Amino acid sequence: LAKTTQPISMDSYEGQEVNITCSHNNIATNDYITWYQQFPSQGPRFIIQGYKTKVTNEVASLFIPADRKSSTLSLPRVSLSDTAVYYCLVGETNYGQNFVFGPGTRLSVLP
Amino acid sequence: ETGVTQTPRHLVMGMTNKKSLKCEQHLGHNAMYWYKQSAKKPLELMFVYSLEERVENNSVPSRFSPECPNSSHLFLHLHTLQPEDSALYLCASSQDQTNEQFFGPGTRLTVL
Numbered sequence: 001l002a003k004t005t006q007p008i009s010m011d012s013y014e015g016q017e018v019n020i021t022c023s024h025n026n027i028a029t030n031d032y033i034t035w036y037q038q039f040p041s042q043g044p045r046f047i048i049q050g051y052k053t054k055v056t057n058e059v060a061s062l063f064i065p066a067d068r069k070s071s072t073l074s075l076p077r078v079s080l081s082d083t084a085v086y087y088c089l090v091g092e093t094n095y096g097q098n099f100v101f102g103p104g105t106r107l108s109v110l111p
Numbered sequence: 112e113t114g115v116t117q118t119p120r121h122l123v124m125g126m127t128n129k130k131s132l133k134c135e136q137h138l139g140h141n142a143m144y145w146y147k148q149s150a151k152k153p154l155e156l157m158f159v160y161s162l163e164e165r166v167e168n169n170s171v172p173s174r175f176s177p178e179c180p181n182s183s184h185l186f187l188h189l190h191t192l193q194p195e196d197s198a199l200y201l202c203a204s205s206q207d208q209t210n211e212q213f214f215g216p217g218t219r220l221t222v223l
Contacts, residue, residue: 034210043113043201043214044154087153091210101146101154 004088009106018075020105022088025069033064033071036087038104044087048073075107083109114138115215117202123221124192132187132218134202143185144212145177146201154201160185192222 005023012018024033032051036044048055050062050071061074075082085104115136124130136143145157159167160179174196176188185202199219203212 032210041199041217041219043115043203043217044212045113045214046211049210089210100156103153 003100004090004102006086006088006102006105008103009108011108011110012078013110014079015077018078018082018107018109020073020075020086020088020107021070022073023070024088024090027068027090028092030092031090032092033062033068034089034091035060035062035073036089036101038085038087044101047086078107078109080109080111083107113213113215115202115204115213117200117215117218119218120216121219121221123223124189125223126192126194128192129188129190131189132200132202132220134185134187134215136183136185136202136204136213136215138204138206138213140204140206140213141182142205142207143179143182144203144205145185145187146203146214147198148201148217149195149198158187189220192220194222196220197222 032049034049035047037047038044048057048060048062050064052064055062063072085106087101087104118133122130142161144159146154147157148154156169157171158177163179163182174191178186197220199217201217202215205212
């Protein structure tokens with residue numbers, strides 16, 4: 001089970017690009033990298049998932065280097081509503097048995 | 112609105128009470144999950160159901176009893192809980208072997 005390490009907290013200002021990096025040195029061949037967002041008193045929300053290189057959707061981009069030992073979630077032009085906790089998870093796609101949520105990164109977007 | 116609903120949203124119960132949490136998903140998914148999130152702690156996976164069969168039980172005390180009568184409904188039966196069981200209980204669902212889970216809003220449980 002790959003362990004992930006990410007910063008506990010980050011601050012940013014509205015309109016800036018935010019990059020949150022996650023380390024997963026023991027990632028296995030079959031593991032995918034998944035990011036979730038959670039607002040206070042709500043359930044987490046899936047943001048993006050990738051295996052290698054770069055993945056982009058309407059919300060974020062995910063950059064994964066060739067060795068896959070880390071990944072970076074990039075949020076373009078953040079707003080106050082992006083203030084939340086962001087979780088990086090690593091595991092196989094097998095009904096989530098290996099899904100272990102760490103403490104996540106608490107992003108605070110300031111005006 | 113994620114397509115996963117949970118009731119009740121808030122619950123206060125004594126240690127000798129018996130109560131149930133309900134989760135319903137309207138997404139046609141075939142896997143459902145219960146998570147526990149205590150204050151200032153990460154989410155903990157409690158139970159996983161796939162095609163109505165339990166596939167994971169992460170050493171959860173027997174005072175928590177899950178039930179999955181069909182692929183759309185999931186229950187968590189609670190009895191003789193402890194104050195340390197107070198937490199946000201989250202239900203999620205997914206389709207097949209995917210890490211994209213859809214979470215409900217949670218039930219905020221307080222055990223007195």
